[in-house]
Amino acid sequence: MDSVFDAGKYVSWGVVSISLTNLLVILAMVVIFVLALVIPFPHDHESPSDGGDA
Amino acid sequence: MSTAPPDTGGGTWTAGLRDRLSRTVPADQLLPDRQPAYVASWIYVFGVLTLAGLIVVVGSGLVLSFGGAIWWHTSSLGHFVNSVHLWSVELFFACMVIHLWGKFWMAAWRGHRGLTWVTGVVAFVASIGAAFTGYLTQSNFDSQWISGEAKDGINSIGVGSWFNVLNPGQMLMWHIVLLPLAVGVIAVLHILMVRRHGVVPPLGDEEVSS
Numbered sequence: 640m641d642s643v644f645d646a647g648k649y650v651s652w653g654v655v656s657i658s659l660t661n662l663l664v665i666l667a668m669v670v671i672f673v674l675a676l677v678i679p680f681p682h683d684h685e686s687p688s689d690g691g692d693a
Numbered sequence: 694m695s696t697a698p699p700d701t702g703g704g705t706w707t708a709g710l711r712d713r714l715s716r717t718v719p720a721d722q723l724l725p726d727r728q729p730a731y732v733a734s735w736i737y738v739f740g741v742l743t744l745a746g747l748i749v750v751v752g753s754g755l756v757l758s759f760g761g762a763i764w765w766h767t768s769s770l771g772h773f774v775n776s777v778h779l780w781s782v783e784l785f786f787a788c789m790v791i792h793l794w795g796k797f798w799m800a801a802w803r804g805h806r807g808l809t810w811v812t813g814v815v816a817f818v819a820s821i822g823a824a825f826t827g828y829l830t831q832s833n834f835d836s837q838w839i840s841g842e843a844k845d846g847i848n849s850i851g852v853g854s855w856f857n858v859l860n861p862g863q864m865l866m867w868h869i870v871l872l873p874l875a876v877g878v879i880a881v882l883h884i885l886m887v888r889r890h891g892v893v894p895p896l897g898d899e900e901v902s903s
Contacts, residue, residue: 664787672791675735682733 718889725888732892739792740887746785747880751873753778762865763832782824789817801893809886816879823876826868829858836861 648659756774757764765775793813795801802810829836829843843858857863 668787668791671787672736672794675739675791675795678735680733680735 718885722888722891728892729894731895731898736791736795737892739788739795742788743785743792744880744884746781746788747876749781750778750785751877753781754869754873758869762830762861766832782827786820786824789820793817796893799893799896803893804890804899806886806890806893809883809890812879812883812886816876816883819872819875819879823868823872826864826872829864830861830868832861840864 650657650659650662753774757771757778760768760771760774764771766772796810796813825843828839840858840861844853847853847856847858856867
């Protein structure tokens with residue numbers, strides 16, 4: 640039977656210790672952040688390109 | 694509806710409040726149907742995704758309250774709703790943190806938007822409290838372990854007698870009443886601040902959009 644200490648894998652770097660799952664989630668968020676910056680947003684071609692008035 | 698200038702109402706508190714509200718967020722800014730061109734970027738989507746996540750979190754939490762804290766242990770429907778609650782929280786936080794990153798790197802407190810930034814920070818902190826008390830209301834060994842670990846931290850800051858993480862009833866009340874109320878009120882204030890000042894323009898674009 641596995642003990643609770645066997646549950647999950649951890650990445651250790653000096654004083655930093657983080658579960659592999661949490662690390663992957665954070666990396667995925669960083670990737671999504673970068674993609675949100677670089678992927679073009681779909682435009683409505685019928686609207687003027689200078690946007691609205693808000 | 695009349696288009697006449699606003700009536701001062703003879704100094705009544707209702708008229709004063711109405712006047713204050715209309716000056717804080719004019720009606721045409723409250724629910725706009727157009728936005729500046731720079732808002733057409735995916736990074737501006739994560740604020741409203743966070744709001745959508747919060748709505749699902751609160752909605753699934755309301756459904757869970759019908760069955761009670763241990764409903765999800767004994768019912769497949771309860772388990773499903775509990776999972777919706779959990780994963781909507783995960784998406785809520787992920788979107789909120791990406792929203793935070795975006796707003797930080799575009800210095801979103803510019804242009805008298807300091808209060809918008811501060812209400813966002815407070816909403817983030819209150820949300821963390823709501824999430825942590827959620828871990829304490831799972832009614833399983835995980836919540837027992839977490840509360841056992843958390844009590845030392847809470848006691849170390851001297852508030853353990855008022856905020857007892859070993860008391861599941863108290864933690865449930867904080868989780869489903871006090872903290873959601875705080876997050877909801879702060880989120881509304883945050884959104885009103887956004888609507889009052891508008892979406893922050895990109896760095897270097899202030900003179901174009903002002």
